[in-house]
Every structure is written in structure tokens, then in C-alpha cells.
Amino acid sequence: MKNDEAERAWKNRIVGEFKAYLAARDGKLLDKFDGDLFRKSVEKVRVESMVEVEFVFKARLEVREII
Numbered sequence: 001m002k003n004d005e006a007e008r009a010w011k012n013r014i015v016g017e018f019k020a021y022l023a024a025r026d027g028k029l030l031d032k033f034d035g036d037l038f039r040k041s042v043e044k045v046r047v048e049s050m051v052e053v054e055f056v057f058k059a060r061l062e063v064r065e066i067i
Contacts, residue, residue: 014041014058 018041030037046054048064055063 011059018059 021037021040041057041059042055043058044056046056048054051066053065053067055065057063
């Protein structure tokens with residue numbers, strides 16, 4: 001139970017940092033790749049095959065992408 005609370009607090013901190021970063025952009029939409037945003041939100045990238053990668057976000061969301 002204590003680990004669940006710590007995990008939730010950690011996720012809330014990560015999401016809070018992400019929201020603060022977006023708020024600092026003053027509502028400007030992204031029109032190109034933002035390396036700083038990528039580094040702040042993605043923990044690692046797993047190469048699954050020659051055509052598939054998986055992005056693991058710091059908030060523990062995992063997204064598979066066909067390239």
C-alpha cells in the first residue's frame with residue numbers, strides 16, 4: 001500500500017512537470033519535434049524489431065509504434 005502511494009505521488013510529480021512545461025509554452029502548438037519535451041517525458045525507447053519501437057514514458061505509459 002505504501003508503494004502504491006509512492007508510485008502515485010511520483011506519477012503526479014511527473015505529470016505536474018509535464019503540465020508546467022506545456023504551460024510555459026503559452027499555448028503554442030508544436031510544429032516540429034521538441035527534443036527537450038521528448039527527454040522530459042520519455043524514459044526509454046525499446047526497439048522491438050526493424051519496423052517496431054516502443055516508447056516508455058516516465059509516467060509508465062507504454063506506446064508501440066510501427067515505423
